Amino acid sequence: GWLGLLATFVLMNFVFIGIAFYSGPGLVTEDYYEQGRNYEDNVVKMIEARNNLRWETNLQVPREIFVDKTEVIRFNVVDSRGLPVEQADVQITAYRPSDASADFIVKLDSIGPGIYQAYIGFPLKGIWDLKLKVSEGENVLEMEHRISVQSI
Structure with a gap:
C-alpha cells in the first residue's frame, strides 16, 4: 500500500523533471529582470512618444491566422496634418512568448503613400506578440498587437 504510493510519487516526480528539461523554455529573454524593472517606464515613454507624434495609424491583421499559411499584414499611417508618412522604415518583430528560437523580424x-505591407507566415501555432516599429527620421512610433495562430 504505502510502498506503492511512495513509488508512484517518486516516479511522477521523475516524469515531471524530464518534461521540464525537454520542453520549451519558460523565459525567452536574456535580460528579463531588467526589462521587468523598466517595464512601466518603457510603456509610459512609448505612449508619450506616440501621443506627441499624433499620427493616425491602422494595423490590419487578419481575424484568423493559420500555421504555415502566408497572410498579408498592412499598416497605414498619416501624420498630425493628415499627410501620409512616406519613406519610413517599418518593421514587425514577431515574438513568441513561449519560444525565443521562433522569433523573427x-x-x-x-505599397503607396503611407501604406506598408508584408506577407508573413507563422511557423508555430499559439500566441504571438507583434511589435511594430516605425522610424521616419527622428520620429519613432512603437506599438504592439497580440495574435493567436491556429492549426489548420
Missing part, C-alpha cells in the same frame, strides 16, 4: 514594404 519582417520589414514592411511601401
Whole structure:
C-alpha cells in the first residue's frame, strides 16, 4: 500500500523533471529582470512618444491566422496634418512568448503613400506578440498587437 504510493510519487516526480528539461523554455529573454524593472517606464515613454507624434495609424491583421499559411499584414499611417508618412522604415518583430528560437523580424514594404505591407507566415501555432516599429527620421512610433495562430 504505502510502498506503492511512495513509488508512484517518486516516479511522477521523475516524469515531471524530464518534461521540464525537454520542453520549451519558460523565459525567452536574456535580460528579463531588467526589462521587468523598466517595464512601466518603457510603456509610459512609448505612449508619450506616440501621443506627441499624433499620427493616425491602422494595423490590419487578419481575424484568423493559420500555421504555415502566408497572410498579408498592412499598416497605414498619416501624420498630425493628415499627410501620409512616406519613406519610413517599418518593421514587425514577431515574438513568441513561449519560444525565443521562433522569433523573427519582417520589414514592411511601401505599397503607396503611407501604406506598408508584408506577407508573413507563422511557423508555430499559439500566441504571438507583434511589435511594430516605425522610424521616419527622428520620429519613432512603437506599438504592439497580440495574435493567436491556429492549426489548420
